[in-house]
Amino acid sequence: MGELLRARIGWADLPGHVRSAVQDVLGDRVVEAVSQPGGFSPGTADRVRTADGRRAFVKAVSRARNAHSVALHRAEGAVAAALPPSAPTPRLLGRHDDGEWVALVFADVEGRHPATPWRADELTAVLDTLAAMAAALTPDPVRHAPTAVERLTYDFTGWDRIAADPPADLDPWARAHLDDLRASAARGLAALDGDTLCHIDLRADNLLVDRAGGVTVVDWPHACRGPAWLDTALLLVNVELHGGHDTEALLRRLPLTAAVDPAALTGVYAGLAGFFTDGARQPPPPGIPTVRAFQQAQADALLPWVRRRLRSGRI
Numbered sequence: 001m002g003e004l005l006r007a008r009i010g011w012a013d014l015p016g017h018v019r020s021a022v023q024d025v026l027g028d029r030v031v032e033a034v035s036q037p038g039g040f041s042p043g044t045a046d047r048v049r050t051a052d053g054r055r056a057f058v059k060a061v062s063r064a065r066n067a068h069s070v071a072l073h074r075a076e077g078a079v080a081a082a083l084p085p086s087a088p089t090p091r092l093l094g095r096h097d098d099g100e101w102v103a104l105v106f107a108d109v110e111g112r113h114p115a116t117p118w119r120a121d122e123l124t125a126v127l128d129t130l131a132a133m134a135a136a137l138t139p140d141p142v143r144h145a146p147t148a149v150e151r152l153t154y155d156f157t158g159w160d161r162i163a164a165d166p167p168a169d170l171d172p173w174a175r176a177h178l179d180d181l182r183a184s185a186a187r188g189l190a191a192l193d194g195d196t197l198c199h200i201d202l203r204a205d206n207l208l209v210d211r212a213g214g215v216t217v218v219d220w221p222h223a224c225r226g227p228a229w230l231d232t233a234l235l236l237v238n239v240e241l242h243g244g245h246d247t248e249a250l251l252r253r254l255p256l257t258a259a260v261d262p263a264a265l266t267g268v269y270a271g272l273a274g275f276f277t278d279g280a281r282q283p284p285p286p287g288i289p290t291v292r293a294f295q296q297a298q299a300d301a302l303l304p305w306v307r308r309r310l311r312s313g314r315i
Helices: 016-026 067-082 120-136 148-156 158-164 172-176 178-190 230-242 247-253 262-280 291-311
Strands: 030-035 044-050 055-062 092-097 101-107 196-198 207-209 215-217 224-226
Touching (some): 016 092, 016 101, 148 178, 148 224, 148 262, 172 178, 178 291, 196 230, 230 262, 262 291
Antiparallel strands (some): 044 055, 092 101, 196 224
16 A cells, blocks of 8 residues: 555644543543554544543544645545435544644544455455445435535546656556546546435555454545446556455456446546546655655556556547
8 A cells, every 4th residue: 555654643643632522522621642643644543531431533634734635634524524324434523624734533443454465355344334324325415515527527637647757667558548538537527426425535544344244434535426336447557556456356256247348447547547647746745745755656556557447448
């Protein structure tokens, strides 16, 4: 998966008024906070315990740390507040927003991220959960969510930006097939109509597996309305990145993706490959120094897959 953010602020770094607001949500003072690994936010990500033994998960960030992360926290709070109890997601207990700091307080989930490279049993559990989640979130319960086309148009036009200003180290095959990649990504974008609330940022560090094998899907700031198969298709990018599984066989076998037009799937992967290739060459955003390397790793995993699909006629 590449190196995720390792240095982040913690509970003790939050201003007193933010800590107080979180404790008001919990109805008790926090006596223990343990920072959690993974993810790219420069803010806090702490599992906390109150004096009376209640546990919760708190994430908070300020505009000074990263203004975009503040916007993402606000978006996630709005989505989490509207998710139904049937969805395999953590329950939002409350939120704080003072204009500078945004904090979200969730019910604690006992679990860990799936192992990578992916274990077969955990991958099966996650894929089963995504199928159930798609059913629970159709029709889309978050009516203010943007469509997948609205959310992903910029991302899926990455090859356009690369064609206008190709980097010197661009993959030779990609350089020779920019028109094909642009056309494929456009087909993928056009296929994203649907009425399912989609997470669209599915990877191992946005999933928790408990001791019984149950799966919880966390971190919903990018949620949008799209086809029921989209999250399953996107998870397989993370599987392809880490290796060890036949992602083509999974696409053909899984109920949500088996009947999808192969050209649509190729287009989605081409669009993502363009987004990651274009993003990886940009300066790192404030407070998030490792995200560009992670984007490059995903581009490096996706582009050969897209090339194979285009050559095999899955266009």
